[in-house]
Amino acid sequence: MSTNMHIPAQAQDKMPADEHKMDPPPDYAPRYPGVGKLKDKVALITGGDSGIGRAISILFAREGAKVAIAYFYEDKDAEETKRLVEEEGSEALLIRGDLADKDHAENVVSRTVDTLGKLDIVINNAAQQWLDSGAEDLDEETLRRTMDSNVMAYFFVTQAALPHLGEGAAIVNTSSVNAFKGNASLVAYSTTRGASLAFSRSMAEALVEKGIRVNTVAPGPIWTPFIPGTMPPEEVEDFGSHVPMGRAGQPWEVATAFLFLASSDGSYFSGQTLHPNGGAIVAA
Template sequence: MGDAPKIPPQSQDSMPADEYKMEPAPDYTPRHPGSGKLKGKVALITGGDSGIGRATSVLFAREGAKIAIAYLEESRDAEETRKLIEAEGSECLLIEGDLGSKENCEAAVGRTREQFGQIDVLINNAAQQWIDEDFANLSEEMMRRMIDSNVMAYMFMTQAALPHLKEGAAIVNTTSVNAFKGNNSLITYSTTRGASLAFSRSMASLLADKGIRVNAVAPGPIWTPFIPGSMPPEMVEDFGKAVPMNRAGQPWEVATAFLFLASSDGSYFTGQTLHPNGGMIVGA
């Protein structure tokens, strides 16, 4: 990939943060021509407005899928992603709302089916993250906010989508390298990502006989709005340098893992996790 771009100190006061404010801009661009791997499919992607979700949305569109994006409130990023999807010759539906609410998850699924008539791929990716500076005094509100976003939303979305998923459908959940190795400054976040990992494995077992595959992707340090939105500027500077590849990953480098698991390329994968993490060795 060549030299990694230098990441200067920066921070934002919102979570999720805004991609358009990041310097340098995350790289979402697919690297290869599409080959129709998702032709005729509809993908519902949570957190598809930015970061890994944006890169996955654009890649899936290039591969022929129509895209529904569910996001919290980052309308400027979402509109930009819609333009990118349409530039790939596909269609995009934007759905704003807090997915920690079961009602909103059901509405997102309903709107997707109303617009496109089907759902073939569910990508549970939207999440929130904060540094646990003082875990002993971390507020119940903050804990529940992360659990609602990172755990309950995945379960609610899956519940809502399941009646509409047919044999051959795929669910891919985002987890994290921190679910495997732990992180003493991201205790709550890492715990929620452990939950999404266990959820993926359990649902894979439940749905195998229905021909629905469920897998997970566990990114390492990726340059997304998570980083300036949750870390102080001094931690953001040169983010990702500690991994063996000596750089942060880019969203497009994670999107390819989602495509593999969502398409027929991954037809013999269920209950598994892919690890785009720059060389960190963790238990599978």
């Protein structure tokens, strides 16, 4: 699929939204043959059913990893991602539920280890966002829901995973360009992405002596279910055209950053952030 595509006006009335309803469909397909960068590894990918998480799941499978995919409730998208992972000759485990529930987060990790045998890589990617009507009008329920999904779940999954991670393991957390430049329409979401960035940097220092690397990917405007699930239709049209490259990014273009940081290619990286954002210059 070409990266230079027209995005028509559209919207969905739920968050997370459905990838299979998006027009055009996001491009998640890896571009190159696998060379075994993640051979014999097991990865837990939260939000792995769609968007960036789907692209990561497929790319990791192509590189030899078995993947556990934790997702909220998007069963149709999750089943399609499982099929795509299996097409790569790998194994996928689907685990449905709310990672903001500590018990469920612990269950996700234990099921991953019990079913796939171990745990080498944790990708904290699942998140939710809503447009703000103004900082003074932030709804408490929505604010708490955003914090639970985008901050507390990252803590819970990581806490549960740590006893299973050994030397050479990798944790990669999703942040956002908005953590660096701010966004007046996404105050709550941007705040949580700043928290995930600080979480990554702090955990990188805490775990370096154990040989566990922790890094961050901070995407810019990427064509994922976040967009029709959050924005009004007129803002979805030609989404991403404001960045220097003049277009939205595709999930596959972000997945490669996760692969670099999760594999031995990124062995000298910890506490760092990669910025697939279409050319926006932000502080590192």
